[in-house]
Amino acid sequence: MAKSSSVVLTLNNQEYTIVRATLRLWLQLEDYKEKVSRSAESGHIDNMVDAIYAYISAVLVDIEPEEIPWYDVVETFYKLVMLNVPSFEFPLLQSVIDNHRFNWDYEGRTWYIWLNILSSKGWTIEYISQLDIDDAIGIAQEIAIDKQLELETQWAMSEKSVSYDKKGKGKFHPLERPSWMRPMAKELNMAKLPDDMLPKGILLSWRRDDEPPKPN
Amino acid sequence: MNPLNLTDAMRLYKVLKPHLPKYKEGEEALEYFSKITKNIRTSGRHRDYVEAVSIMVGMPVKDIIQFESMEILQTFINGLTENRIISLVEFAQQVGYDG
Numbered sequence: 001m002a003k004s005s006s007v008v009l010t011l012n013n014q015e016y017t018i019v020r021a022t023l024r025l026w027l028q029l030e031d032y033k034e035k036v037s038r039s040a041e042s043g044h045i046d047n048m049v050d051a052i053y054a055y056i057s058a059v060l061v062d063i064e065p066e067e068i069p070w071y072d073v074v075e076t077f078y079k080l081v082m083l084n085v086p087s088f089e090f091p092l093l094q095s096v097i098d099n100h101r102f103n104w105d106y107e108g109r110t111w112y113i114w115l116n117i118l119s120s121k122g123w124t125i126e127y128i129s130q131l132d133i134d135d136a137i138g139i140a141q142e143i144a145i146d147k148q149l150e151l152e153t154q155w156a157m158s159e160k161s162v163s164y165d166k167k168g169k170g171k172f173h174p175l176e177r178p179s180w181m182r183p184m185a186k187e188l189n190m191a192k193l194p195d196d197m198l199p200k201g202i203l204l205s206w207r208r209d210d211e212p213p214k215p216n
Numbered sequence: 217m218n219p220l221n222l223t224d225a226m227r228l229y230k231v232l233k234p235h236l237p238k239y240k241e242g243e244e245a246l247e248y249f250s251k252i253t254k255n256i257r258t259s260g261r262h263r264d265y266v267e268a269v270s271i272m273v274g275m276p277v278k279d280i281i282q283f284e285s286m287e288i289l290q291t292f293i294n295g296l297t298e299n300r301i302i303s304l305v306e307f308a309q310q311v312g313y314d315g
Contacts, residue, residue, distance in 0.1 A: 040311040045226045048311065052222060069218075070225035071300050074307050 007083045009076055011060070011068060018059055021084050023136040024129035027110050029055055029084055052077050087134045092141040095180035117143055144178075151175060217273060217291070219298050228271045228299065229308050231264050239302055249296050253289070268292060272299065 006019045021029055032055040039047035052073065053065040059080055065073050086093065117140050118128045128136070155161050155175040162170045220228060235255035239248060256265045263277075269288055270277045272295030280288060 036311065040313040043314065045230065045313060046223070048313065049223050049226055066221050066223060068221065070220055070222040071303055073222045 004083070007079050009060075009079060011063060011072060011076060016060060018080065018083065021059070021133065022129065023114065023131040023133055024111055025058065026084055026133045027114060028058055028108075029080075031107070031110060032058065033081060055080065084133070086137055088138070090137045090141055091180040092137060092144060095178060114140065145181070148177060148181060152177075217294055217298050219300075220272070224271055224274075225299060225304055226308070226313075228268055228295075228301075229304055229313075231268050231271065232301070233308075234261070235259060235264065236305055239305060245297065245302060246293075248302060249293055252296070252301075253292070265292065269295065 006017055009016045009018060020026075032051045035051035036048055036055070039045070039051060056063060056065045056073065056076055060076075065076075068076075114136070115125065115128055118131070118136065119125075120143060121139070131139075152175045156172075161175070162172055164170050219225075232252065235252050237248065237251040237255060253265075256262065266277050266280050266288070269292050270280050273280070273291060283291075
C-alpha cells in the first residue's frame, strides 16, 4: 500500500502541508540523509547539523532552521524523512552499498545515474525529475532486471561461460548476479527436539549462593 | 531564556556529554538534572558547567562568572529544562553521535 502523500507541520505557529518529494528532490534528500548519518558517526557535528538544515531547507524554502528550537527542527526532519520513505521494500535499494569511490564520482552524480537509467524509456528530464519515487524505483529495478537477464543470455551463449575438464566434459558457469537479485537465505524451520536428545535427570538451579540447590 | 537552535544544542550536548548519566525510564527530570550537576562537581571540570550556561544564555564565560553561584545554578537547571536535555541525549544517540 502506498504511504501517505503529505504531512502537516507546524513551525513558528504556522502550518505547512508538505507533499512527498518527486524523484530529483528525493535523491537530493537521500544524499543529505546519508550525510547526516555519516557525519554523526564520524563525530563531525557541524556537518551533521548542516545536512539536517539542508534537508529541511530543500523542502521548506521559506524556513530558516537555525532560528527554530532544536527539537522542532529534529521533529520536522524525522517527519519529512518518514514522508519520503518508499512504500515498498524494493530489493534494488537493499543491495549492499559499496563505499568505494570512483575517480568519476562527484557530489550530485546520483541524479545523473538515475536519469541515465530512466531515460532509456524515452522520457524527458522534466518528466523523470517529477516521477513519483515508488514508480521511479520500481521501473528502475525492472530496467536493471531486464538488463541483467539480457547479459545472462549473452553470457550463456559465449564460450567463456563453459569450462571443460580433461575428459572434455563441459561445466556451465552462470553470470554472477548483483546482490539484490540473488536468492534469499531460507528461513530455518523450527523443529521439536526428539526426547532422546534432551538432557536427562533433574535440572538444578541456585536461587542464592547460600541456599542449597533446589530441583526445578 | 530561549531554547537553543540545533547548532548550539549540539554544542551544549558536547560540553555536557562526559557528565551525562544513563537515563532510566520514568526517572524524574529534576533527579536526572541533579545527577548531571553532581557529576560535574565530582569530576572537577567546573569549566564545563560555566560553559554550558554560557551556551544556554548566549553570553561569554567571563560574564557568567560575575553572577551569584545560586543564580548560575538556577540558570543551568532552567537551561536543561528549556532545552529538553533528555530528548537531546536521545536524539544524539539515535543519530549515532558519540560526542
